[in-house]
Amino acid sequence: MATVTIIGAGMMGSAMAYPARENGHTVRLVGTHLDREIIDTAAKTGRHIKFDRDFPEGISYHQIEDADELIKDSDVIVCGVSSFGVDWFLERIIPLIPEDVPVLSITKGLINDRGRLITYPDYWLEKSGRDLSLNAVGGPCISFDLVAHDQTSVTFCGKNIRTLEKLRDYFRTDYYHISVSEDVTGTETAVALKNGYALGIALTVGLNQKRLGIDSKLRYNSQAAIFGQSLKEMSKLLDYMGALNLESQAVGAGDLYVTVYGGRTRQIGILLGRGLNIDEAKEELKGQTLESLVIIERLADAVITNSARGILKREDFPLLMHINDILKNKAEVNIPWEKFTY
Amino acid sequence: MATVTIIGAGMMGSAMAYPARENGHTVRLVGTHLDREIIDTAAKTGRHIKFDRDFPEGISYHQIEDADELIKDSDVIVCGVSSFGVDWFLERIIPLIPEDVPVLSITKGLINDRGRLITYPDYWLEKSGRDLSLNAVGGPCISFDLVAHDQTSVTFCGKNIRTLEKLRDYFRTDYYHISVSEDVTGTETAVALKNGYALGIALTVGLNQKRLGIDSKLRYNSQAAIFGQSLKEMSKLLDYMGALNLESQAVGAGDLYVTVYGGRTRQIGILLGRGLNIDEAKEELKGQTLESLVIIERLADAVITNSARGILKREDFPLLMHINDILKNKAEVNIPWEKFTY
Helix, strand or coil: CCEEEEECCCHHHHHCHHHHHHCCCEEEEECCCCCHHHHHHHHHHCCCCCCCCCCCCCCEEECHHHHHHHHHCCCEEEECCCHHHHHHHHHHHHHHCCCCCCEEECCCCEEEECCEEEEHHHHHHHHHCCCCCEEEEECCCCHHHHHCCCCEEEEEECCCHHHHHHHHHHHCCCCEEEEEECCHHHHHHHHHHHHHHHHHHHHHHHHHHHHHCCCCCCCCHHHHHHHHHHHHHHHHHHHHHCCCCHHHHHHHHHHHHHHCCCHHHHHHHHHHHHCCCHHHHHHHCCCCCCHHHHHHHHHHHHHHHHHHCCCCCHHHCHHHHHHHHHHHHCCCCCCCHHHHCC | CCEEEEECCCHHHHHCHHHHHHCCCEEEEECCCCCHHHHHHHHHHCCCCCCCCCCCCCCEEECHHHHHHHHHCCCEEEECCCHHHHHHHHHHHHHHCCCCCCEEECCCCEEEECCEEEEHHHHHHHHHCCCCCEEEEECCCCHHHHHCCCCEEEEEECCCHHHHHHHHHHHCCCCEEEEEECCHHHHHHHHHHHHHHHHHHHHHHHHHHHHHCCCCCCCCHHHHHHHHHHHHHHHHHHHHHCCCCHHHHHHHHHHHHHHCCCHHHHHHHHHHHHCCCHHHHHHHCCCCCCHHHHHHHHHHHHHHHHHHCCCCCHHHCHHHHHHHHHHHHCCCCCCCHHHHCC
């Protein structure tokens, strides 16, 4: 049996405790400085404050001060922070990890370094200068559904297949199915992209609410039209990033499908579609972190920068450009449908 | 202004009357022998019995006996029959069409001729021996949403771009956006495939209803996992069929997205997932035509035939094979999740 240390007790990090513990491994859930209440509550009640189901028996719960000791004595570190915690993880946790202990990250996003988009594993490697095994999880997975033991199919990506297979053995259950892929860039890019494009689909829901009434039934033609356009733009970005295989495209499509129905990105897209500007929409959702807004800004900046350099064509990304315009310049939602035709 | 004659007054055929008439064209809606009540009602009330919105003013409604006369004097014939009407259209309508009048077909499906899959336009050309311009509509479009003027984005495919552009001019509105593509095989295959695979996604909904209760909330991880697997299998079938471009893949993905939420295919998938066998599930939906079941059988037969010939590998289609097994051999639903991993 292995020892699994999860750093970050947000929903996705915490959900990873279920398959690991159900497989009989030693599991420690370590909160960041932002997770103190989650950890206190879990220690008392055996349940995450956001979940409607208890953790499996036998998990230990820790505040961040225990991290140094626990990390030393682990077979795998799960990075469970959001994209806002990437630098915190780099500075506070990466230095503690022994080189023979692999990391499995659930953090989704990309860094934009003056037009160059970088996955988080690559960013951590570059910045830390360390030779760690940094692996990541892609593919469609909502934490609530994983906790409910809904059948879930994800991809673990990393540079070494043997390590990935070992990680797969730790986490694989009869409801958590894991593919392994050496296409880190493709998988991680696909996963980051869908976070931005899901907002585009939600815009159509809000637009119809404005036009047909807030309680009107959901319409799917417009959602599907944006879905198709999103896949086309994602495909171009995946090519640009050097995605190695078509599996990554399917990862992105599945992930987009699931994100359309997932909480905050959908909510803000609907609010924007209804006619609120970005400040008003953020105000409605106050206190919520919105990774999708950050990734859209980074993607759009990278497209614009690389378009100026002649590497990409911004005309190939009419949906992304419009979403960026809504977020950055408070442009009115006015989806450029005819630009999507060919 | 043009004269548009729609043959078949099912929902999708009838929905095409909206953009055409709103553009000011002369539109005649001609029912088949199965549509007598629809035509009688529309002539009296100005509304299709299945729609919640009136037809635009000025459409004329006709029983099939008028077809001969109307077809002669048309600029375009819209084929609005379901896949069950393909041979009827071949025998009754195709011989009446002048060679300079293009056809635009909304019929979705493929014929399986001893392992060779054929699109309907090709089937009509082969069987009739006539030199007609047979074009078709692909892409995500539910008739209800089109009638509600939801933003809709489709692809008209055919062998001649000029003809397609003319057809686009007839139908394009500020809510009905049309791409044109010479990839008839790719577009029509994508559109047919999604009809089968949508059933697979619905299976997971039924399985969760069985496991978690019939009123339990929708889970998306499992739907998204099947969505991703469907795209992979569809991509292999599109390659086999000789689809010309990646646009067709996006057409299929968008179309799959919309079909998951569309009526009958979803219903039968859910019933099967809940544990009914195919006969029991059909009994529940009696009187409903189920094109998706036919296309699954044809696809699966073609895969099995071509696998025996060494042209395809049936192991590449674990989802399709399982769905076929459920339909053909009354196999219990037991999705082979681990076969989807790589």
